[in-house]
Amino acid sequence: MLDRLQKARTRVSDLDAQIQRLEASLAMLRAERVVAQEPLDSYAYPVLSLPTEITCEIFLHFLPPYPACPPIDGPFSPTVLTHVCRTWREIAEATPDLWSRITLSAQELSLHKQIEISNLWIRRSGSRPLAIELQNNRDQDLMGLKSLIDYRVRWERLTLRIPSPTVHLPRIGGLMPLLRYLDIDSVVRNAPTPLTFLDAPLLRTVVFNYAAAATIPVAWDQITSLTLYYIYPYECVPILAQGLNLVHCELRFVYHDEETNVVLDCTLPRLQTLILQDPYHECPSGLLTSFIVPALRTLQIPAWFFGSTPLDDLRAFISKVGCKLQKLHIIGQLETSNEAFRREFPTIGDISVRQYADTDLNPFTY
Numbered sequence: 001m002l003d004r005l006q007k008a009r010t011r012v013s014d015l016d017a018q019i020q021r022l023e024a025s026l027a028m029l030r031a032e033r034v035v036a037q038e039p040l041d042s043y044a045y046p047v048l049s050l051p052t053e054i055t056c057e058i059f060l061h062f063l064p065p066y067p068a069c070p071p072i073d074g075p076f077s078p079t080v081l082t083h084v085c086r087t088w089r090e091i092a093e094a095t096p097d098l099w100s101r102i103t104l105s106a107q108e109l110s111l112h113k114q115i116e117i118s119n120l121w122i123r124r125s126g127s128r129p130l131a132i133e134l135q136n137n138r139d140q141d142l143m144g145l146k147s148l149i150d151y152r153v154r155w156e157r158l159t160l161r162i163p164s165p166t167v168h169l170p171r172i173g174g175l176m177p178l179l180r181y182l183d184i185d186s187v188v189r190n191a192p193t194p195l196t197f198l199d200a201p202l203l204r205t206v207v208f209n210y211a212a213a214a215t216i217p218v219a220w221d222q223i224t225s226l227t228l229y230y231i232y233p234y235e236c237v238p239i240l241a242q243g244l245n246l247v248h249c250e251l252r253f254v255y256h257d258e259e260t261n262v263v264l265d266c267t268l269p270r271l272q273t274l275i276l277q278d279p280y281h282e283c284p285s286g287l288l289t290s291f292i293v294p295a296l297r298t299l300q301i302p303a304w305f306f307g308s309t310p311l312d313d314l315r316a317f318i319s320k321v322g323c324k325l326q327k328l329h330i331i332g333q334l335e336t337s338n339e340a341f342r343r344e345f346p347t348i349g350d351i352s353v354r355q356y357a358d359t360d361l362n363p364f365t366y
Helices: 002-042 052-060 078-083 086-093 111-124 143-149 210-215 233-242 310-321 338-344
Strands: 101-105 130-135 155-162 172-175 181-186 195-199 205-209 225-231 248-253 273-277 298-302 327-331 350-354
Touching (some): 101 111, 111 143, 205 210, 210 233, 338 350
Parallel strands (some): 130 155, 181 205, 225 248, 273 298, 327 350
16 A cells, blocks of 8 residues: 555656646747737738728728618628727728618518518718618518618618518608619509608709509609609600609600590790600600700610601700700611711710610719
8 A cells, every 4th residue: 555655656757747748848938929919919901990081981882882781781881890800890880981881681581580680770970971772672661771761861862662462661751861772663553652751952863663653752853864764745745844853864665545636835945955755665656755855965865766867856845845966866776877966966966876775874972
């Protein structure tokens, strides 16, 4: 028994000696590590040495070009900037313009989670004007959006997509002092509009489909840029009659036989850009003559809006309205060539006859 105890004491003593040697070695390694770490700690990574203002500007270029809204979640959301490091998180959270464009859509995130994130973004956006997009592609109750509606005094742009009569929106009304752009697409022509009263003194740009145009109250005399799509020509008459300050107008018609005798008779004294579209090739020729537009500078029109003598038709139109066209884009098949139009109308600097429309004729961002 005594012999066994002595061996144990000897073994413990040996282990203590090894531990002391290892601890001494570890202490030396720790000291060496401190020396090696010093230049790393003193080195400032170039991206973190930038002035905060420059970093903010770089962050803003991470967003899609204005006015597009970034996704509320995922790799292209500004939220990812807050996940890189503490410095970036502090800068991103203190940059209001990163958070002022908000889109809610039918994606993997639940609507409840999207609204939770959007409320966080609104808090981070400070007092900046807001761009709100609701791109809803499924039936659901959207009454939870009331939290967004509470910030309507800061709305600058509002886009709503309402694809089904079973989608329930809270009522939207009252003063919207910053609203400049309104884009509504609703499938329900005769349903009550979510916009019950629109007090938006700065509103200048409106994009409506047929249902929105029929139900949403707008002070048309203050609108300068108007797009109406999938709308019957006769439905445009009361709107255009009030749009005396329009500068840009795009109309995408649908048509039925009952409108054969409909006369638009639209006098738009300030209109500079007129884009007419007829995706189903249903409208009769001669519709262009319904527009009295003396200030017109840019015209885009389907080829079949002309009759059998397009050069004569265009000459008669220009003579009637007294405009000085600078751009003429004719979309579709036409036997008359670009060269023939250029010879006949040498004062029009930009003339084209082509198959597809120009998507960038609207100079307005609001």
